Amino acid sequence: MKTLVWVEHDNAQMKDATLAAVTAASKLGEVHAIVAGSGCQAVADQAAKVAGIGKVHLADDAAYANALPENVAPLIADLMGHHDAFVAPATTTGKNIAPRVAALLDVMQISDILSVEGDKTFTRPIYAGNAIATVTTSDEKLVITVRGTAFDKAATEGGSGEVEAVSGSGDAGLSAFVSEEIAKSDRPELTSAKIIVSGGRALGSSEKFEEVITPLADKLGAGIGASRAAVDAGYVPNDYQVGQTGKIVAPEVYIAIGISGAIQHLAGMKDSKTIIAINKDEDAPIFQIADYGIVADLFNAVPELTGKL
Amino acid sequence: MKILVPVKRVIDYNVKPRVKADGSGVDLANVKMSMNPFDEISVEEAIRLKEAGKAEEIVAVSVGPAKAQETLRTALAMGADRAILVQTDDEVEPLAVAKILKAIVEAEDPGLVILGKQAIDDDSNQTGQMLAALLGWGQGTFANTVEVGDGTIDVKREIDGGLQTVQLKLPAIVTTDLRLNEPRYASLPNIMKAKSKPLDQKTPADYGVDTAPRLTTSKVTEPPKREAGEILEDVDTLVAKLKEMGVA
Numbered sequence A: 001m002k003t004l005v006w007v008e009h010d011n012a013q014m015k016d017a018t019l020a021a022v023t024a025a026s027k028l029g030e031v032h033a034i035v036a037g038s039g040c041q042a043v044a045d046q047a048a049k050v051a052g053i054g055k056v057h058l059a060d061d062a063a064y065a066n067a068l069p070e071n072v073a074p075l076i077a078d079l080m081g082h083h084d085a086f087v088a089p090a091t092t093t094g095k096n097i098a099p100r101v102a103a104l105l106d107v108m109q110i111s112d113i114l115s116v117e118g119d120k121t122f123t124r125p126i127y128a129g130n131a132i133a134t135v136t137t138s139d140e141k142l143v144i145t146v147r148g149t150a151f152d153k154a155a156t157e158g159g160s161g162e163v164e165a166v167s168g169s170g171d172a173g174l175s176a177f178v179s180e181e182i183a184k185s186d187r188p189e190l191t192s193a194k195i196i197v198s199g200g201r202a203l204g205s206s207e208k209f210e211e212v213i214t215p216l217a218d219k220l221g222a223g224i225g226a227s228r229a230a231v232d233a234g235y236v237p238n239d240y241q242v243g244q245t246g247k248i249v250a251p252e253v254y255i256a257i258g259i260s261g262a263i264q265h266l267a268g269m270k271d272s273k274t275i276i277a278i279n280k281d282e283d284a285p286i287f288q289i290a291d292y293g294i295v296a297d298l299f300n301a302v303p304e305l306t307g308k309l
Numbered sequence B: 001m002k003i004l005v006p007v008k009r010v011i012d013y014n015v016k017p018r019v020k021a022d023g024s025g026v027d028l029a030n031v032k033m034s035m036n037p038f039d040e041i042s043v044e045e046a047i048r049l050k051e052a053g054k055a056e057e058i059v060a061v062s063v064g065p066a067k068a069q070e071t072l073r074t075a076l077a078m079g080a081d082r083a084i085l086v087q088t089d090d091e092v093e094p095l096a097v098a099k100i101l102k103a104i105v106e107a108e109d110p111g112l113v114i115l116g117k118q119a120i121d122d123d124s125n126q127t128g129q130m131l132a133a134l135l136g137w138g139q140g141t142f143a144n145t146v147e148v149g150d151g152t153i154d155v156k157r158e159i160d161g162g163l164q165t166v167q168l169k170l171p172a173i174v175t176t177d178l179r180l181n182e183p184r185y186a187s188l189p190n191i192m193k194a195k196s197k198p199l200d201q202k203t204p205a206d207y208g209v210d211t212a213p214r215l216t217t218s219k220v221t222e223p224p225k226r227e228a229g230e231i232l233e234d235v236d237t238l239v240a241k242l243k244e245m246g247v248a
């Protein structure tokens, strides 16, 4: 089978999320990649070095600069004339583009796969990860998104793929990029962080979140996450949300502070290697899945912990 | 402008789903069902646009069993004007739902379709994007804020790194994220009034859509269970554990 992997990038740098998709795709067969962007030759060169990628299709056009699905999906649908499967990471970009490609090809997408069981058979989470379904598609062409935490990352060195320029129809005239507010931070990205410190509604304000959570994260060199309640209340930006409908993470250590452990939150972090919970309610559901728990007021326990590290 | 709002009847988000012992699926017998939470946000947004004078009519649509009427009545009680039930007892996949919705769009000619970003049962996150592709319209997915302009709509989207704003030509597709609004509760008088609002009954065949599934589920299993661990006495013990793990 010939697969086409979506390379996620910001026109300068390939994103790590791509690498899990490459691993998933390589279980299906030969791996090609598509780099769609503007002034993104450097990304194509990085992709060509990824172990397992045989060929990189580079579509360099101003219309592809922001990965607008209206412009990019037809380009991919065209390339699918010579490929059997389109494989994208289940990032917000992948989720935006892949279903549009699937509909253009008249196939059902298989979302968020956890494993490849055969040429056309996969497992995927449903009901917030409370059930795992094994599904087989009858479609000839496959469109798949890949859960990043379920696959190892392909090596970024060792490949020697060739880069081939391709062109598509460019701007579909349906949409335009206006602006972006991307938080710049030196912290590890949530989806690749080894340690995550996550705060919930109990923090009470953005000031307290900053005052209590940030120093602990700094000490541990950790990424910072949050529950939906903390995001909704404006303590932290939306991209901190961990859960069924936020980011899916699986770090070595996840420290949940003042988070009750609703199923929607657990859906995003229960595959973490070690889970630590700090909550003043000993009956909080988070303790049912935590490896280590402390029943305490976080406003005492967390500063004490930070101080003793 | 008319707004079309597709709403799905799903397991209530407060219920913990149980996998059937025979591995054939999730047990939905006697389980509380509700409107998909993201669809409540869609209905609310449509109502706000109508209240702001940007829309004249709101049509709610559901594809599902006869009981999905209840979901549509909820949408009507919140403030939708009329409803269409496309009735079927089969499970209809996002691609087929998108095809049915396309046919309804062609009949109803809305200026905007607002869907949820994700149904919390199948967790597919596909239908809106698929509908946009089938119609050849622009799509503003995972909407945090929408602003209807003159023949355009600006959608601020929740993306992995933060927020992104795109401008789409109308007609267009929007899918809702959690922060778009806080849905209202239907008042008792409005629940009563909703009972007499029009609700059309159709079938997939009325729209000429083949709903035969493309995916077959051979097995549904429970994920690996995590056991409750240890409650530690104090912070010192936790510090010791973190050192043992080599993270501190």
Ligand SMILES: Cc1cc2nc3c(=O)[nH]c(=O)nc-3n(C[C@H](O)[C@H](O)[C@H](O)COP(=O)(O)OP(=O)(O)OC[C@H]3O[C@@H](n4cnc5c(N)ncnc54)[C@H](O)[C@@H]3O)c2cc1C
Pocket (backbone or CB within 6 Å): A199, A200, A201, A202, A226, A227, A228, A229, A230, A241, A242, A243, A244, A245, A246, A247, A257, A258, A259, A260, A261, A262, A263, A264, A265, A268, A278, A279, A280, A281, A284, A296, A297, A298, A299, B013, B037, B038, B120
């Ligand atoms: C469609 C939908 C999607 C959703 N998606 C997500 C998602 O992706 N991610 C997500 O997280 N949620 C999601 N939710 C929300 C989820 O259902 C919960 O409401 C949310 O996770 C609760 O956040 P929380 O644990 O911070 O708040 P709460 O449930 O209010 O818990 C606060 C906890 O803090 C503890 N506490 C209070 N004060 C202190 C103190 N001083 N010291 C120590 N502990 C204290 C309390 O005992 C309590 O356990 C979703 C909901 C819906 C309907």
Ligand SMILES: Nc1ncnc2c1ncn2[C@@H]1O[C@H](COP(=O)(O)O)[C@@H](O)[C@H]1O
Pocket (backbone or CB within 6 Å): B006, B007, B008, B009, B036, B038, B039, B061, B062, B063, B064, B092, B094, B097, B114, B115, B116, B117, B118, B119, B120, B122, B123, B124, B125, B126, B127, B128
């Ligand atoms: N059977 C259905 N009836 C009405 N709307 C639906 C149906 N299935 C999906 N949708 C819409 O599509 C959105 C995304 O669903 P999904 O692609 O299944 O995650 C939902 O939030 C609904 O707005």
